[in-house]
Amino acid sequence: MAVDDRRRKAERIRHLLETEGDSVRENTRVFNEGRYESTADLDDYEELKDEARAIKEDAIERLPELLDRVTEAVEANGGSVYLADDAADANRYITEVVDGRNVVKSKSMTSEEMDVNDALEESGADVRETDLAEFVLQVADEAPSHIVAPAIHKSREEIADLFNEVFDPEEPLETAEELTRFAREYLGEEILDAEVGMTGANFVAADTGTLALVTSEGNARKCVQATDTHVAVAGVEKVIPSVEDLRPFVELIGRSGTGQDLTSYVSLLTPPGDSPTFGGSGESGSPGDRDLEPGDDREFHLVLIDNGRMAMREDDDLRETLYCIRCSACANSCANFQHVGGHAFGGETYSGGIATGWEAGVHGQESAAEFNDLCTGCSRCVNQCPVKIDIPWINTVVRDRINRGTDGEFDFLVEGLTPDAEPGGLDPQKRLFGNFDTLARLGSAFAPVSNRIARSGPVRSLMERTLGVDRRRELPAFERETLVEWFEARGPRVSPDEARRTAALYPDAYTNYVRTERGKAAVRVLEALGVRVEVPAAGESGRAPLSQGMVSTARSNAEAVYEALAPSLAAGRDVVVIEPSDVAMFRGEYERLLPEDEHAALREDSYEVMEYVHGLLANGADADALAAGDGERIAYHSHCQQRTLGLEPHTVSVLEERGFDVATSDVECCGMAGSFGYKSEYYDLSVDVGESLVDQFTTDDTADRAVVASGTSCLEQLDALLSRRPAHPVRLLDAR
Amino acid sequence: MPTEPLATFESSLTEIGIELVRTTAEGFESALSPRLDAPAVGTPLPFAGVSLPDAVETDPTVADLEAARTGVTAAGYGVADYGSVVIRGGPAGEEPVSLYADEHVAVVAASDVLPDMEATFDRLAEDVREGTGRAVIATGPSATADMGALVKGAHGPMEVTVVLLEDR
Ligand code: SF4
Numbered sequence: 001m002a003v004d005d006r007r008r009k010a011e012r013i014r015h016l017l018e019t020e021g022d023s024v025r026e027n028t029r030v031f032n033e034g035r036y037e038s039t040a041d042l043d044d045y046e047e048l049k050d051e052a053r054a055i056k057e058d059a060i061e062r063l064p065e066l067l068d069r070v071t072e073a074v075e076a077n078g079g080s081v082y083l084a085d086d087a088a089d090a091n092r093y094i095t096e097v098v099d100g101r102n103v104v105k106s107k108s109m110t111s112e113e114m115d116v117n118d119a120l121e122e123s124g125a126d127v128r129e130t131d132l133a134e135f136v137l138q139v140a141d142e143a144p145s146h147i148v149a150p151a152i153h154k155s156r157e158e159i160a161d162l163f164n165e166v167f168d169p170e171e172p173l174e175t176a177e178e179l180t181r182f183a184r185e186y187l188g189e190e191i192l193d194a195e196v197g198m199t200g201a202n203f204v205a206a207d208t209g210t211l212a213l214v215t216s217e218g219n220a221r222k223c224v225q226a227t228d229t230h231v232a233v234a235g236v237e238k239v240i241p242s243v244e245d246l247r248p249f250v251e252l253i254g255r256s257g258t259g260q261d262l263t264s265y266v267s268l269l270t271p272p273g274d275s276p277t278f279g280g281s282g283e284s285g286s287p288g289d290r291d292l293e294p295g296d297d298r299e300f301h302l303v304l305i306d307n308g309r310m311a312m313r314e315d316d317d318l319r320e321t322l323y324c325i326r327c328s329a330c331a332n333s334c335a336n337f338q339h340v341g342g343h344a345f346g347g348e349t350y351s352g353g354i355a356t357g358w359e360a361g362v363h364g365q366e367s368a369a370e371f372n373d374l375c376t377g378c379s380r381c382v383n384q385c386p387v388k389i390d391i392p393w394i395n396t397v398v399r400d401r402i403n404r405g406t407d408g409e410f411d412f413l414v415e416g417l418t419p420d421a422e423p424g425g426l427d428p429q430k431r432l433f434g435n436f437d438t439l440a441r442l443g444s445a446f447a448p449v450s451n452r453i454a455r456s457g458p459v460r461s462l463m464e465r466t467l468g469v470d471r472r473r474e475l476p477a478f479e480r481e482t483l484v485e486w487f488e489a490r491g492p493r494v495s496p497d498e499a500r501r502t503a504a505l506y507p508d509a510y511t512n513y514v515r516t517e518r519g520k521a522a523v524r525v526l527e528a529l530g531v532r533v534e535v536p537a538a539g540e541s542g543r544a545p546l547s548q549g550m551v552s553t554a555r556s557n558a559e560a561v562y563e564a565l566a567p568s569l570a571a572g573r574d575v576v577v578i579e580p581s582d583v584a585m586f587r588g589e590y591e592r593l594l595p596e597d598e599h600a601a602l603r604e605d606s607y608e609v610m611e612y613v614h615g616l617l618a619n620g621a622d623a624d625a626l627a628a629g630d631g632e633r634i635a636y637h638s639h640c641q642q643r644t645l646g647l648e649p650h651t652v653s654v655l656e657e658r659g660f661d662v663a664t665s666d667v668e669c670c671g672m673a674g675s676f677g678y679k680s681e682y683y684d685l686s687v688d689v690g691e692s693l694v695d696q697f698t699t700d701d702t703a704d705r706a707v708v709a710s711g712t713s714c715l716e717q718l719d720a721l722l723s724r725r726p727a728h729p730v731r732l733l734d735a736r
Numbered sequence: 737m738p739t740e741p742l743a744t745f746e747s748s749l750t751e752i753g754i755e756l757v758r759t760t761a762e763g764f765e766s767a768l769s770p771r772l773d774a775p776a777v778g779t780p781l782p783f784a785g786v787s788l789p790d791a792v793e794t795d796p797t798v799a800d801l802e803a804a805r806t807g808v809t810a811a812g813y814g815v816a817d818y819g820s821v822v823i824r825g826g827p828a829g830e831e832p833v834s835l836y837a838d839e840h841v842a843v844v845a846a847s848d849v850l851p852d853m854e855a856t857f858d859r860l861a862e863d864v865r866e867g868t869g870r871a872v873i874a875t876g877p878s879a880t881a882d883m884g885a886l887v888k889g890a891h892g893p894m895e896v897t898v899v900l901l902e903d904r
Contacts, residue, residue, distance in 0.1 A: 027881075132890060133882035149882065156884025176885035183883070184891055192798065208864045218835055218878040218892025225831050243861040247853050250873070258881075262818050264892070266873040268860060273869020275825035276832065278798050290798045292829055 001427055001681070006468050009681040016340045017688050020145070020153035024341035027152045031332045034259015035384065042255070052248040053387045056323035059240045060313055066206040066239045067304065073209035079271050079300035083236070090305045091119035094198075094231055097301050100124045101195040104187075104227065106213070106220035107131035108200025109147055109326060110305060111233050113349040113362055116198075127198075128190045130219040132183050139166055145342030145351055148257045148328040153341045187219070192278065197223035201234040202325070203249060204302070207242045208270055211302070214253055216264040224269065228277045229299040236304045237322040243268070249325055252386040256327040271300035312361040317397040321357030323387040330354050330381035330391050335640075335669035335689045336374050345371050353381045357394040360401075369402045373682070376673030377547050378640035379584065393592065399549025403430065420545065420553040429468045430548035433675035437540035437557070440513035443478035451477045470683040474720060476514045483512045483519035487535040493527050500530035500621060503612070504568035506561075508579040509540040510712040518727075521734035522578055522609050528625040528735060529616045534573075538564030541582040546589060547674045558585075558593040562602065575606040578728070580642035580711050581674070583608045587645065608642065609730055610710070614650040617657065626733040629660030635702045636729065637665040637693060637718065639711030640673075651710060651729050658733060663705060665696045670709070672717035690717045697722065708732065741816040741851045742900070748819030752876040754896050760903045761785040764843075768808070771841055771897055777801060778808035779828040781843055783904050796833070807837030807893070811874075812863070813848040814898070815856050818875055821898060822856065824863065825870030834874070839895040842874070845904035 001009075039045050059066060071081040084090035091114055103125055105111065117127045129138045133151035137144060140162055144150030151159070156176055163179060164172045167186070173179050199220050203212040211232055213220045224230050240246070246268075254260040276292035312318040331337045331345070331352020342351025347359035347367035356375065359368040375395040382390060403426050420426075420435055432439065443450045453459055454475050463469040484507050496502070503526060511519040519535075526533050542557035565575055577583045586602045594602075607615065617623050636655070638648035648664070655662050671689025676682050697707060697718075707726040709715050718726040749756045759767035764786050777800055778792040792808060793800050801807075809830045811821035821842040825831035834840045850856050860871055878892030888894045 030881075130891070131882075132880050136882065151882055154884075159883055176883040176887050179883040180880060180887040180890060184889075187891070188802075208861075210864055216878060217880050217882075217890035219890070221831065221835055221872065222891050225835065243864055244857050247857040250857075251853055262820060262873070262875045264874065264876055264878050268864065268871045268873075270864050270869050273825060274827045275870045276827060276829050292796065292798065292801075292832065294827060296827075 001429065001468065003465055003468070006681040010684060013340055013344055013682070013685050016344045017684065020341045020343060021339050021688070023153050023155045024145070025338050027149060028332045028338045031258050031328070035256060035329060035332070038255040038259050038261050041261070042251070048248045048252055049386050049388055052252055052325075053323060055240055055245045055248065056387050060237060060319065060322050062241075063236065063239065063313060066241060067236060069206040070204055070209055070239055070302075073207060074300070074302050077209055077270060077272065079209070079302060081302045081304065084303055084305045084307075086307045087114040087305070090114050090233065090303050091116055094233070094303060095119055095123045095125075097229065097231055098123070098125050098196050101229075102126045102128075102193055103196045103198050104128050104130050104191050104194040104223045105134075105198040106200070106215065106223045107134050107150070108198070108233055109349060110200050110235050111198065112144060113307065114233070114305065116233065128187065128194070130187045130191060130223055132180065132217060135183055135187060136162065139163070143343070145346070146328060146331060147326050147350060147352060153343065191222050191226050194223075194227050196229045196231060197227035198231045198233065199223060201232050201238055202253065203246055204234060204239045205241070205243045205246065206239050209302075210243055210268050210270040212246050212250070213265075213267040213269065214250070214263050215267070216260075218265060221265060221267055225275065226278045228295070228297075229301075230271055231301045231303065233303045233305065236306055236309050239304070253325055253327050256329040256384065256386045257332070272296060272298040308362045317394065318357055318361050320389045321354060321361055321394060323389055324354050324358070325387060327386055328352060329384040329386065333381050333384045333668060334375075335378065335380070335667065335671060336376065336685060338668070339685060339688050340374075345374050347371060353391045354389065354394070356398045357391070360398045365398065365402055365405065368398050372399050372402060376669070376676045378669045378673055379588075379644040380640050380668045383644055393589070396546055396549055396551065400551040403427065403549050420550060422550050422553055426550070428466065429679065430550065432467050432469070433678070434545035434548035434550040434553055436544040436675075437509045440478060440509045444480065444482055444513040447478040447480045464680055468680045469678050470680040472683060473678050476510070476716070478513050479516045481516070483507045483516045484535055484537045486516060486520065487523065492532050492534060494530060494532040496532060498530065499532035500616070501574060502532040502534070502571075503574040503576045504565060505533055505535045506538055506565065506575055506577045506582065506606075507535055508577070508582050509544070511578050515712065515715070515728070518578060518731055521728070521731040522576070524736055525613065525626060525730055525733045526576065529613065529621040531616070534568065536564050536568060541585045542589075542593065543581050543585050544674065546585075554589075555593045558590055562594055562598050565602070569601050569605055573605075574612065575602065576609050576612050577606055578609050578730070580608055580639040580645075580647065583647070584641035584645060608645075608647050608650070610651040610654055611647050613730075613733065614654050617654065623657060625735065626658055627735040629655065629658045629732070631659060631661055633661045633663075633705045634708050634732070635663050635665070635697045635705040637670065637697070637707070637709040637714050639709070639714055640669045642710055655729060655732065660732065663702050665693055667692045667696060670711070670714040670717040672713035674713050677713070677717060686717070687721070690721050693718070694721045741849050742846060744816040744851070745814055745819060745849050745900075748817060749898060752819050754819060754876060754898060757897060757899045758902055759899060761901060764899070764901065765789055767899060768841070771806070772808075773805035773839065775800065775803055776806040776808065777804040777833050777837060779810070779830050779833050781810045783810070783843070783845055783901055786843070786901065786904070796829070801832055801836040804837035806839050806841060807833040807835075808841045808843065809834045811842040811844040811848075811898075812871065813850050813856070813859060814844045815853065815873065816849055817852045820873050820875040822860070823872045823874055824868050825872070826868075831870060831872070834872075835892050838889070838893055839897065840874075840877075840893040841897045841899060843899045843901065845901045847904060849900075
């Protein structure tokens with residue numbers, strides 16, 4: 001990325017942090033709390049998610065057949081189905097159906113994707129959004145910033161100002177209640193005057209042609225009820241086999257999105273249906289004088305749009321995107337989204353976690369490129385997704401594809417540092433961070449000179465200009481002696497006969513070259529518990545290149561790691577990992593990078609270090625061999641991937657068992673996220689996210705606690721933002 | 737009818753802030769009348785021995801709907817786990833009557849309270865296949881948080897009351 005582009009991007013992010021960040025953060029916080037509470041109430045949450053996913057997998061697999069099915073069913077009921085290739089095709093059809101009449105619309109992201117409002121207005125029709133948030137945006141002439149709550153970036157005060165200015169009511173509007181009443185009345189009249197009701201569809205049951213609409217306000221019901229022509233638009237992926245299949249989705253969608261057990265209305269419409277309509281448009285004077293008219297000859301059009309979806313279905317990496325039910329949990333649970341919102345975190349239509357997949361599929365990679373890097377791969381969204389989509393993986397794959405399509409200009413600078421398998425022209429910044437292992441090896445070999453040079457003003461400014469490494473961020477200082485070298489010289493201290501177990505401690509690049517002290521502490525702690533430790537020279541896990549979208553480099557790293565650890569695995573040893581994001585690689589992403597048996601071996605036999613300690617203690621190891629906390633007060637920040645894997649409780653429990661008084665953070669992410677916080681275009685955002693964590697560690701209860709964190713990035717971030725120097729928890733247990 | 741779903745139904749309704757009025761066919765009118773704010777609209781009730789008082793307009797015009805303070809309809813069934821009622825739309829106008837008035841009073845027979853969503857969707861599927869064109873699982877009043885705070889009564893009713901016919 002050119003230096004100007006970086007600066008422009010940083011400016012835009014700063015602007016959004018200032019103008020929209022607060023509203024988005026407050027609103028997503030409410031959604032998240034609701035989601036945690038509401039899903040905890042579900043006894044069979046995991047089973048429901050599995051069920052939902054299985055239905056979507058099956059439906060997408062059989063999609064062509066289901067499309068035939070739904071067409072037959074709708075036509076048998078007297079409605080029509082139009083399968084549109086793309087937006088232009090759908091708009092042409094809808095414009096013909098509407099034929100210049102007044103349209104009232106309920107919220108539909110698919111119709112945003114098609115820009116149907118523009119097409120209709122060009123043809124002379126009036127289109128009114130009736131969802132209150134969409135109405136606000138229509139009045140403000142702004143784009144949605146969230147797939148469920150499109151005006152999430154606007155505060156009540158801003159909406160009040162907008163309405164007072166545009167509508168000039170007798171009494172200025174102020175409270176949420178007043179604003180809602182005003183909009184209800186205003187839109188109520190528009191609905192009475194309209195002849196066409198347009199809706200989306202959350203789901204379409206193929207066997208009966210039934211649409212499911214999930215709403216809270218009741219406007220979708222009114223739009224359909226009051227008018228005598230109903231046009232429903234939806235992506236082809238919304239079709240599921242039968243009405244019964246709706247059930248898991250109905251129980252999951254509201255909980256996952258806004259944290260409601262159930263939204264106020266789940267409407268099942270099998271149009272045309274016989275519910276009465278308001279019929280003609282009030283020729284007899286006031287529209288209110290009209291009688292209810294029989295609804296049986298209502299006109300119904302179901303427009304199902306492909307727009308790239310059938311191609312996504314053929315794409316092994318993008319296919320999962322089609323399982324998405326647009327609940328917004330991935331956006332709400334995303335730390336970066338919480339701070340900047342969908343105007344930074346989205347493309348032409350979709351925003352938030354899964355937006356990359358949607359934008360890449362329906363609008364092409366360019367639309368996704370703009371915001372794709374905002375996903376740090378922290379994985380906090382993965383467990384929140386009701387259909388278990390591996391959203392970070394989709395983001396990684398799209399990043400990889402974007403990498404392959406660009407050309408860079410400063411390639412020579414990192415040439416030689418980059419023994420990677422990536423295409424020429426890959427952004428040098430990505431290339432630099434993606435090859436951290438090599439960088440660290442050189443840095444360590446030339447330490448401390450390399451550290452001094454890297455910190456010097458001219459070098460920092462060159463790095464900022466050419467590689468986008470923000471000069472405000474302190475660079476890691478490489479140790480002269482690596483952990484592997486230290487251990488080689490020292491040797492194991494537990495003999496094979498007295499060993500309770502034997503473990504290979506995986507020396508991730510950071511531990512090996514930068515924070516060797518935590519590696520040494522881990523060795524001593526394990527030995528104190530009777531474990532014979534070895535430290536094989538295994539390189540970087542592939543996390544660094546993966547986070548830059550350099551999938552093939554990540555794959556070769558993974559292969560090398562497996563090769564280095566294979567003898568230990570073959571000998572039945574455990575693999576102990578200090579860095580949580582590497583445990584996450586071994587258990588998760590390696591499935592995509594290694595042959596199944598190799599991944600299985602690593603998945604089964606690798607442990608996060610504190611998880612391992614916890615297991616040793618549970619199996620009779622002597623806890624007294626570890627340092628005692630004696631009531632020491634500490635503030636602990638787990639790590640996002642560690643929490644996704646459910647590993648946080650082990651650390652807390654071990655520390656408590658040793659007598660530490662532990663307070664924990666509950667923010668989604670530290671904001672540093674590997675290389676993210678070094679990049680000049682994202683530095684401000686990284687710090688803004690980090691401030692939320694700092695807030696939690698500077699309260700009355702936490703301000704005097706020693707700070708402990710599991711992840712490398714989290715340690716760096718806390719180190720930069722707090723005056724207390726943070727440590728890895730294993731160091732607290734080190735008795736020496 | 738085992739009492740358990742009814743107890744769950746009641747506590748779910750309480751949780752979402754909805755009053756449950758327990759009555760019988762005989763007591764129906766006197767249970768309903770204090771809850772009828774005029775003008776009221778309604779649709780004929782399908783329960784034997786139960787009918788709406790004369791004050792309720794059962795053949796409303798659009799203007800009547802717009803002006804209505806109370807709208808009374810039958811609910812096809814209730815969902816105990818969630819405190820939901822299922823409004824089946826039909827030619828009598830259950831859909832608009834339940835939607836336009838400020839307060840919706842849903843009348844449900846005790847024997848039609850289903851335990852959970854699984855039972856509900858089995859029943860809904862059956863209904864759809866038998867020709868019910870429209871069914872709304874309604875849970876609480878309409879609501880929005882789009883204007884900066886949670887407001888009850890967005891486009892639909894701001895209040896809901898459920899009347900349970902214990903002997904039906
Ligand atoms: S990807 Fe999953 S979490 Fe995100 S909107 Fe789609 S269904 Fe919801």
